[in-house]
Amino acid sequence: MKSNNKDNDFYKRVYEVVNRIPAGRVTTYGAIAAYLGTPKSARMVGWALKQTLESEEYVPAHRVVNRNGMLTGRHTFPGNTMTELLEAENIKVINNKVANFKNLLWIP
DNA sequence: AGTCTGACGGTAT
């Protein structure tokens, strides 16, 4: 990775915030991006999270969905791991989308 | 160096 000082900080913050997501709750890329001060860079959040899948850092990336509550990242996750992890936390996933998403939404 | 794409989201039509 390039990893300039600023970039590294951005990713690190993403991991930190995602790790703070309570079990059984979910959040959105936009919420994280906004919390970091870059509300328009939600894509970077998702991109950063993808790195964590290959990285040694564990972050509950399965708790992060898009603003629609849809598990867009489930394609990148191996198999249906994302859905299984969510259901393991009492989060119901219907048609690749979090049920009662609005109620489960957690904002840092 | 130019162009396209992508775990997104907001605004415009």
Place this chain on the structure above:
DNA sequence: AATACCGCCAGAC
């Protein structure tokens, strides 16, 4: 309400 388009940033070709 549904669809299109644009902005953001980084990576791949």
